[in-house]
Amino acid sequence: MFAGVACSDDSGDDKADAGSPTGPAAPGANASGGGASGAKKVSITVNCKPPRTAEVDRKQWEEDVDTFQKANPNIKIESKDSFPCSDPTTFEAKLSGNQMEDLFYVNYTNVQTVLARGGAADLSSYMTKIVADKELRPDLVKYFQDPSGKTFGVPRTNYSMGLVYNRALFTKAGLDPNKPPATWDEVRAAAKKITDSGGGAVGYADYSASNQGGWHFTAELYSRGGTAVSPDGKTGTVDSPQGKAVLQTLHDMRWTDNSMGSKQLLTINDVQQMMGSGRLGMYLAAPDNIPTIVNEFGGKMADLSLAPMPEGKGTLAGGDGYMFNKNCTPEQIEAGLKWLDFLALTPGKGLNDWARGKKDKEPVGLPEPAIWTGAAAKSNTDLKAQNATLPVENYQTFTVATVPAVAEPPQGQQIYSVLDGVVSSVLTKKDADIDKLIGDANSKITQLLSK
Template sequence: MNRRLLGKSLALALVAGTTMLGAACAGDKEPETPSGPVSITVNGMPPATDAVNRANFEADVKAFEAKYPNIKITAKEGFMDPQTFATKLAGGQLEDVFYVYLTDPAALIAKRQVQDISAQLADFPSIKDVKPDLMKVFTGSDGKIFGVPVANYSLGLVYNRTLFTKAGLDPTSPPKTWEEVREAAKKITALGNGTVGYGDYSKNNTGGWHFTAEMYSVGGDVAVKDGDTWKAAFNNDKGKQVLQQLKDMRWTDKTMGQRQLLEWADLLQMMASGKLGMYIGSADNFPVIVNQYKAKYEDFGLGGIPGGQGTLGGGDGYMFKAGLSPEKIKAGLTWLSFKGGALDPDRIAADNEKAAAKGQPVGLPQPNIWTGASLAKWEEATKKHANIPSENFGPFLATATTIPLKLEPPLAQQIYAVLDTAMQKVLTDENADIAKLLSDAEKQVNQILSTVK
């Protein structure tokens, strides 16, 4: 599973016509527009087959050009296709303002393939309220800024509040440590009737993805940079801790169920059926659980990731093509600040009202990129227009500013494929040798990382 694509779909699913940059906060003047005509190309336009969102996007372009007659927008379909991105970048075919996943900026900045926008951002003061962890992704080692985030996700503990209550657990206080997860899983499994206390993935790269998340949660890493090269960093006590916990829950406690080799949709289906107590997931799981699998928001909650020393996250943003003039950068930022949705703190309330009227969920804890006064506006607008029990996600929000966000390792999908094997073995073989599994995986991952440039 390509988790980065889910990060994009999260932003698109929760907010129609996603905003691209926060406009000036209340009391701040609007940015000055270029004095002469400027034309820029942007991507992110929905395909013609998505008639409603395509029409909305085109209407936004028309309204923008009416408000800013000196700026001409040429919009291109699509966001980011990993299969063609590098070729388009090398050939100078990328749009002036282009979409990226949060895993991409570091390499683009290091290779100087994107433009410094620091000076122009001074005219967009709401940028100061964007979460520092997210801004850091778009910031070079010299402190210069090369892009802006638009949406984010991070992993926490998805849990069934109804099962918690039946098992005598407090649904307002989910486990905060892996030891507490283990004990809670025992109580939930004891309900019987095929109930599973805790579930985890091990197939189609999802096992490696979750192993990475669980390593981060206990303060570990999967890969670290050593000078100009990368090396595996999981064949250690923390890697053993992660796998031993799962092995103990699977074979000693018998709280993970007989069915294994699970992938993304499996745990969502199990949660929706009322037969699963807990798993690691993110806010974008809930609309799928409710809409596709016909469950109710009231039955579920989201807590911070157990361990709390780090959480795997991702999301998306926009960057600017290298060599772009200050006038084009200013025009691009003006466009991004105009494009309505969740990233303009002064428009959140109106957008939430529209989303609720269309039956879209309002009250989920992400995407939310804000801190400070802008966060207060987000919270107020969420509370006012929530159409789902947003208090169920309070435990997650309570940890949002204290648990560091960590991104995927380089060549993540290849690494996840290797780590799937370790996850599969401990969940299907009672006699799995954890030390050997980690050692074997380390050798393979180091071979993969040796190709990182």
């Protein structure tokens, strides 16, 4: 399935996808709802159509546009395929120049920037019904809200972090692979057993370079119930019992238990390679790491499992969705919401057509996206299980867990850079002064936030 990213500009595929231009459809209706023959015609531009290099994703997008427009002959979807969609500089330029499409893709981390520029239409009058009808997770909808509670966007996908672990190494160490560690104390104990089982295995690995150590520190902080910044975004809050506990656990696994190996200053590629080689017991990651470990680093799919974050008090989360240009008419908004209902909000359709994914030989069965609650969530899970090409039972504990999603902090990369040095010091210096390191980092974060 297409994993979209924010489009760079609208100079790509300007040709509208086939179908007659049409008029507004009631938001929340499905693609089979049809359009009244006398309804006003409406056209909407939508960015981030998959590029030609992503053949399967592009084929599926075009199939979806065709299906939708046949069912809604008064709505015309004009797809834009300019890439790379993830270019933040171009996103900023388009936003500043009011050049965004009618319906434009946005990462969760860019939503507040859009709101600060006044670049999106207010969807509040529509979203109450949509959230209820589609059983969308309120915590994900909240990413698109301003401080007053008004809603300006619709979630499309999400990710959250968990504990990836090697079932074969668990079994070798005498651990039950169906009962993964649920606390950081249990992670530490399991890591030591895996290391002590021999064969050069490393029990647990973590990042500590290229800002990734700070990113993972924040994830571990959230899992213990801590925060990186104050609610008003003005003060660092990492100098806390939870922050110190994160560092103490890493220090003890590295230096007391020797369960993290001697090689440090690792990044994501290093750790994925370790997991793919079968030498690593555990590390923190989102579900999308699993296909990468298998496809790029030779891992065995059957050996890989995913558990919820230890402690479970929070998980660093992200994702994406769509917002509407502030200049859209009500008719365009209604048409766009109907398109999103089909594309992203309904299990079994559009991006969530798992039967099509299986037919197209895509990986089906990962426990995300997970944007729904209640019956909708169950329907999506059941459809994935019926069409799974992956061992879904290996992700069951992650799938059924309810861990609060916590957004990345403001000025995230700058904060991660500060915390990177803290983590690397703890993992490379046995006598690292944790209190001083975390205190100094907290002061630097507060200075960053004051600028």
